[in-house]
Amino acid sequence: MSHRLKDNLTNDYIAASSRLQSRRQRRRIVVYVESYDDVFFWRSLLDELETDSYYFEVMLPSRQRLQRGKKSAIMSALSGGLGPNLIVCCDADYDYLLQGATGISAMVCNNPYIFHTYTYAIENFQCYAPSLHTVCVMATLNDRQIFDFEAFLTAYSKIIFPLLVWSVWCYKTHNFKTFNLQDFATTAQVSNVDIQNPNASLSQLHHRVNAKIAWLQRHLPQAKGGYQQMRDELGRLGVTEDNAYLYMRGHDLFDKVVEPLMVNVCCILTARRESEIKRSAVHSVQRTNEISGYEHSSSSVDEMMRKQTHYRRCALYQQIQSDIREMINRKGNPLPNLPVWDPDQDYSEGNAEHTDVSHENYSHRAIR
Numbered sequence: 001m002s003h004r005l006k007d008n009l010t011n012d013y014i015a016a017s018s019r020l021q022s023r024r025q026r027r028r029i030v031v032y033v034e035s036y037d038d039v040f041f042w043r044s045l046l047d048e049l050e051t052d053s054y055y056f057e058v059m060l061p062s063r064q065r066l067q068r069g070k071k072s073a074i075m076s077a078l079s080g081g082l083g084p085n086l087i088v089c090c091d092a093d094y095d096y097l098l099q100g101a102t103g104i105s106a107m108v109c110n111n112p113y114i115f116h117t118y119t120y121a122i123e124n125f126q127c128y129a130p131s132l133h134t135v136c137v138m139a140t141l142n143d144r145q146i147f148d149f150e151a152f153l154t155a156y157s158k159i160i161f162p163l164l165v166w167s168v169w170c171y172k173t174h175n176f177k178t179f180n181l182q183d184f185a186t187t188a189q190v191s192n193v194d195i196q197n198p199n200a201s202l203s204q205l206h207h208r209v210n211a212k213i214a215w216l217q218r219h220l221p222q223a224k225g226g227y228q229q230m231r232d233e234l235g236r237l238g239v240t241e242d243n244a245y246l247y248m249r250g251h252d253l254f255d256k257v258v259e260p261l262m263v264n265v266c267c268i269l270t271a272r273r274e275s276e277i278k279r280s281a282v283h284s285v286q287r288t289n290e291i292s293g294y295e296h297s298s299s300s301v302d303e304m305m306r307k308q309t310h311y312r313r314c315a316l317y318q319q320i321q322s323d324i325r326e327m328i329n330r331k332g333n334p335l336p337n338l339p340v341w342d343p344d345q346d347y348s349e350g351n352a353e354h355t356d357v358s359h360e361n362y363s364h365r366a367i368r
Helices: 013-019 036-047 070-080 103-112 120-125 129-140 150-173 181-189 198-219 226-236 250-280 284-297 302-307 316-329
Strands: 026-031 056-058 085-090 114-117
Touching: 026 036, 036 056, 036 120, 036 302, 036 316, 070 129, 120 198, 120 250, 129 150, 129 250, 129 284, 129 302, 150 181, 150 198, 150 226, 181 198, 181 250, 250 284, 284 302
Parallel strands: 026 056, 026 085, 085 114
Antiparallel strands: none
């Protein structure tokens, strides 16, 4: 297979190609992302940052091989050297919360050309509580508010917050085999929420979380002093009892908590809208046509959750944009020594024990 020069992009190559263009043309900044699903999110976020001087081009890290994921995006970019013309945008996972305790966490937190979501993943933004009523309207075309998503997810967060602290502590101290992300997801899921009585589901969740915490205390007695320290560290990073849901694994939150709840709410809203149409129709033909038109205009909950952008009001989303603006304005200024990427190191999730990077050697990009 023949390789084209543009398939091996580097920061220097992009800068050189820009110099060959007219000065009136906008500078191109190439953005590597993890997967196809990430393109829309980052394109929407970067759209608002473009000016007459520069624009962004979002792409996967390899056009020749179907490589995906954070490791692929970072390795492909670092192999040619990141810079103001070539950046990486990726999910934070736990790497932001670990603050350099592992090799990839050090890269994500400290390389000024790697930008992350702060939340665990893009799905957490898609589940941003203040945006969910609008998503219901998008899916059902019914603006009646029959459920308080913000109150529910705040209560949910308060319950799972101790579990999040335990989870991050386990990954930071290499105890993830005792309590891994799947264990967290199984404990934290809620299903068949009665929207008239959501406290019943929350009460069951609280019971499961308390039981799991008691189990963890028995099996990990060495965490007695470290748990409070971990809780304090997360607090300094902006993680609170009210927003813990933004930092748990994104697809678990999406698939096992928020989407099922949204489906329940939207089914009720759809049924009410169809009842209104039936009551208002003058004759059967009009009723059939109106129902058909309504069904054609409404959309699936999953699709609307993934396409919505109303999470732009979230402070963490705006922080990402602020970080990228800062990088652009910093162009030309000297940078400190950066963590070195080892291409032979296994940086995949669950391999934290193979790294010996001390988090105390790195500063972090804190939420301002």
